[in-house]
Amino acid sequence: MTGYRRMKKPTGVDMEDIPDSRIDQVTMMEGILTAAATGGSDEGPMYEALRRELLADDRLKPLLPSFVRTYRSLGAFWPFIKGRAGTYAERRQIISEAFTPVVDFLEGRGRAPSDELTSDALVVFDAEGVQAVWAKALARRTTDPEGAITVARTLLETVCKRILNELGTPAGDKDDLPKIYGSTAKALRLAPDQHVEEPIKTILGGAMNLVNGIGTLRNRFSDAHAPGAKMPVRPSERHAKLAVNTAGAVATFLVETYLERSKP
Numbered sequence: 001m002t003g004y005r006r007m008k009k010p011t012g013v014d015m016e017d018i019p020d021s022r023i024d025q026v027t028m029m030e031g032i033l034t035a036a037a038t039g040g041s042d043e044g045p046m047y048e049a050l051r052r053e054l055l056a057d058d059r060l061k062p063l064l065p066s067f068v069r070t071y072r073s074l075g076a077f078w079p080f081i082k083g084r085a086g087t088y089a090e091r092r093q094i095i096s097e098a099f100t101p102v103v104d105f106l107e108g109r110g111r112a113p114s115d116e117l118t119s120d121a122l123v124v125f126d127a128e129g130v131q132a133v134w135a136k137a138l139a140r141r142t143t144d145p146e147g148a149i150t151v152a153r154t155l156l157e158t159v160c161k162r163i164l165n166e167l168g169t170p171a172g173d174k175d176d177l178p179k180i181y182g183s184t185a186k187a188l189r190l191a192p193d194q195h196v197e198e199p200i201k202t203i204l205g206g207a208m209n210l211v212n213g214i215g216t217l218r219n220r221f222s223d224a225h226a227p228g229a230k231m232p233v234r235p236s237e238r239h240a241k242l243a244v245n246t247a248g249a250v251a252t253f254l255v256e257t258y259l260e261r262s263k264p
Contacts, residue, residue, distance in 0.1 A: 018049060022060065023106040025050055029068070030099045036074045037081040037091040044074045063105055065098035100143065137244045145240035152240075152247035153177055153214055159251040160184040163258050177215040181208065188257050207253065210246050 019025050029050045035041040051068060055061050061069070071077040085091045137155055140148035160180045164171050167187050171180045185191045185208065192205040 017046070018053065022054070022057065023103070025054060026060075026099065026102055026106060029054065030095060030103075032074070033068075033077065033081075034092055034095050036077060037095060038088040041074060047074050048072065060102055060105070063102040065095070065102075067098065101140075104143070137247065140240065140244075145237055148240035149214075149243045152243040155244075155247045155251055156181065156211060156214065159254050163187070163254060166258070166262075178208075178212050181211045184254060188254065188261065190254075190257060207250055210250060214243055214247055 019028060029047060032041055032043045032047045032050070035043070036047075041047075051072065054064060055069065067077060067080055071080060081091050081094070084094055137148055137151040140151060157177055157180060160177075160183070161171050163184050164180070164187065169183065169187060171183060175183075182191070185204070186194070190204055190207070192201040192208065195201050195204065
């Protein structure tokens with residue numbers, strides 16, 4: 001990705017040394033943290049510059065390692081990694097695994113053709129809230145199918161609740177996903193019984209069935225079970241992709257409809 005806004009030059013950093021692409025920036029940050037964890041690094045100013053640059057990207061922020069979001073300097077990072085692992089090999093593994101979601105996202109692993117369109121729509125709606133949930137869902141599709149299914153439902157709930165709040169009809173605390181979606185669809189005139197054209201009614205009814213299916217899939221397959229509880233079937237990557245891609249499509253449809261009907 002190129003063409004983003006350049007920040008002001010931080011002390012001790014030549015902006016020409018910062019790579020243009022996001023993947024190269026992330027790779028450089030991972031290298032700096034690995035060096036800091038395995039013998040020390042004098043790249044503190046560069047780490048801080050990269051951190052500011054990457055945290056300003058709403059799509060990447062929720063995918064960055066938690067220690068990057070938490071520790072503003074290498075000096076603050078060192079006690080954390082030292083306490084987590086005693087050997088260099090263990091520290092390298094911790095850092096590498098923590099960067100896997102953001103690297104996979106940037107390299108396009110497991111991304112469907114509709115991902116970019118969905119992300120764009122959700123960013124416009126609520127970059128700090130809905131987009132963060134969508135990014136987590138994308139990251140988990142291939143690495144954590146159970147978690148991805150849970151986040152797929154959360155994505156739909158987040159979008160629906162946000163729309164209902166904006167319209168002044170907030171959802172009840174105990175309402176389940178089908179009821180929340182039904183209220184949202186009715187508020188946006190997307191309920192099947194609000195239309196007379198059969199093709200439109202069929203499409204809208206299909207969307208409602210998809211949402212109900214995601215709720216059922218989440219209840220049966222997701223990680224929302226008590227620890228140690230036996231699940232009927234262990235979800236696979238394809239189950240997770242189905243749930244996340246469907247949730248993304250429906251969420252985008254809701255967001256675009258809301259934005260269109262909110263125009264003066």
